[in-house]
Amino acid sequence: MSRLSALLGRETALAWGRGGGPLVTLGFYAGVATLVPLAIGPQSQRLAAVATGFAWVALALASLLSLERLFERDFEDGALDLLALSPAPLELTCAVKCLGQWIATGAPLALAAPIAAVGLGASPALMPLIFACAIAGGLAFAFVGGVGAALSLGARRGGLLTAVIVLPLFTPPVIFGGGALSAADSGLPWQAGLALLAAYAAAAIALGPLAMAAACRNALA
Amino acid sequence: MINSLSLRDLSVRRGGRVLFEALSLELGAGQACALIGPNGAGKTSLLRALAGLVPVEAGEIAFGGSDPESARGGGLHLVGHQDGLKPARTAWEELRFWSLWCGGSAEAARAAAEALQLGALLGFEVRRLSAGQRRRLALARLVAAPRPLWLLDEPLAPLDAGWRTRFGEIMAGHLAGGGLILAAVHDPLPIPAKTLELA
Numbered sequence: 001m002s003r004l005s006a007l008l009g010r011e012t013a014l015a016w017g018r019g020g021g022p023l024v025t026l027g028f029y030a031g032v033a034t035l036v037p038l039a040i041g042p043q044s045q046r047l048a049a050v051a052t053g054f055a056w057v058a059l060a061l062a063s064l065l066s067l068e069r070l071f072e073r074d075f076e077d078g079a080l081d082l083l084a085l086s087p088a089p090l091e092l093t094c095a096v097k098c099l100g101q102w103i104a105t106g107a108p109l110a111l112a113a114p115i116a117a118v119g120l121g122a123s124p125a126l127m128p129l130i131f132a133c134a135i136a137g138g139l140a141f142a143f144v145g146g147v148g149a150a151l152s153l154g155a156r157r158g159g160l161l162t163a164v165i166v167l168p169l170f171t172p173p174v175i176f177g178g179g180a181l182s183a184a185d186s187g188l189p190w191q192a193g194l195a196l197l198a199a200y201a202a203a204a205i206a207l208g209p210l211a212m213a214a215a216c217r218n219a220l221a
Numbered sequence: 222m223i224n225s226l227s228l229r230d231l232s233v234r235r236g237g238r239v240l241f242e243a244l245s246l247e248l249g250a251g252q253a254c255a256l257i258g259p260n261g262a263g264k265t266s267l268l269r270a271l272a273g274l275v276p277v278e279a280g281e282i283a284f285g286g287s288d289p290e291s292a293r294g295g296g297l298h299l300v301g302h303q304d305g306l307k308p309a310r311t312a313w314e315e316l317r318f319w320s321l322w323c324g325g326s327a328e329a330a331r332a333a334a335e336a337l338q339l340g341a342l343l344g345f346e347v348r349r350l351s352a353g354q355r356r357r358l359a360l361a362r363l364v365a366a367p368r369p370l371w372l373l374d375e376p377l378a379p380l381d382a383g384w385r386t387r388f389g390e391i392m393a394g395h396l397a398g399g400g401l402i403l404a405a406v407h408d409p410l411p412i413p414a415k416t417l418e419l420a
Contacts, residue, residue, distance in 0.1 A: 077305055078304060
C-alpha cells in the first residue's frame with residue numbers, strides 16, 4: 001500500500017508540474033470560455049442557451065492538454081520499465097497514474113466548470129449539477145484519455161495521435177453530461193443523463209487500466 | 222528468494238533480426254557474471270528479456286527458488302542506462318520514491334544515500350547532478366531495497382576510478398550475502414566474475 005500511495009504522490013506532483021500543470025489547464029479553459037461570447041455575440045439570452053454546453057465541451061478539450069506526457073515521459077526515461085517490474089500489477093499502476101492526473105488537472109477543472117458556465121449566463125441553480133457532471137466526466141476523460149496516451153507510446157507526435165484516438169471515445173460522456181445539463185436547464189428530469197455519465201466513468205475506471213497496461217507492455221517489448 | 226539463475230538455449234529476436242541464439246548460463250548464489258560483446262550484440266536485450274520486458278524467441282529462463290512472476294515482481298533489480306530519474310524532481314524525492322516502490326523504506330533510502338555519499342546532493346534537482354552522480358543515485362536503489370538478483374547495464378560507465386572501486390566493494394558485499402549479479406560491461410568488473418560473450 002505504501003508503494004501505491006508513494007506512486008500517487010509522485011504522479012500528482014509530476015502532473016502538477018507537467019506542462020505548467022493545473023494553471024495552464026485552467027488558463028486554457030478560461031480562454032476557451034472567454035472566446036465563446038466573442039464568437040456568438042454578447043446577447044445574454046443567446047449565450048445562456050449555450051452556456052452549459054460550451055462549458056462542458058471546453059472541459060473535454062482541456063482534459064486533453066496534459067495527456068500526452070502521462071506515459072510518454074516515463075517511457076522515454078526508463079521509469080516505465082521499473083514501474084512494470086513490481087509486485088503491484090501494471091493495471092493498478094496505470095490506474096493510479098490516471099488518478100494522479102485527475103487530481104492535478106481534472107479536480108481543479110471541476111471546480112472551475114460551474115463558475116465558467118454561470119459566467120457565460122447559465123442559471124446559478126445549475127452549479128451543483130455542473131460540478132457533479134464535471135467530477136464524473138473528468139474521471140471518464142482521465143481514464144479514457146490514459147488509454148489513448150498509452151496506445152500512442154513511442155509514436156512521433158504522440159500528442160496529436162492521442163487526441164485523435166481519444167476524441168471519439170469522449171463522445172458518449174459529452175452526450176450524457178450535455179443531455180443532463182440541458183434537461184435540468186429546461187426543468188425536465190436530468191437524473192438519467194447523470195446516471196449514464198457516472199456509469200460510463202465507472203466503466204472507464206474498470207476497463208481502461210486493462211487496455212493501458214496491455215498497451216504499455218506492448219510498447220516496452 | 223532467488224538462489225540461482227539458469228538460461229538454456231536462449232534466443233532473442235529484435236526487429237526481425239536474431240540477436241543471439243542458443244545462449245546458456247548457470248549462475249549460482251554469490252556469483253557474478255560479466256556480459257561482454259560489441260555494441261548491438263544484444264546485451265541490453267538479454268537483460269530486458271531476463272526482466273520479462275522483452276519476449277524470448279526460444280529457450281528457457283529459470284530462477285532457482287522462485288517462479289518467474291515473483292522473481293520479476295520483487296526479486297530482481299534492473300539498472301539500465303536510462304535511469305528513470307525525473308530531472309525536475311530533487312534527488313531525495315526520486316531516491317525516496319524508488320526505494321518505496323521497490324519495497325524499501327525512507328530510512329533505508331537515507332542509509333543508501335550515505336553509503337553512496339549522496340547526502341550533500343539530496344536537496345538538488347536531478348538535472349543539476351553530473352552523469353556520475355546521477356548513476357550513483359540510480360545505484361542507491363540497489364542498496365535501499367535489497368533484492369537478490371542485480372541486472373546491471375554498464376553500471377560503471379560514468380563512474381570515476383574511485384567510485385568504480387567503491388561500487389566494486391558494494392557488489393562484493395552483495396555477493397557475500399548470497400546475491401547474484403549479471404552486468405553488461407565493456408571494462409572488466411572490479412570483482413571476480415564469470416564471463417559470457419555475445420558475438
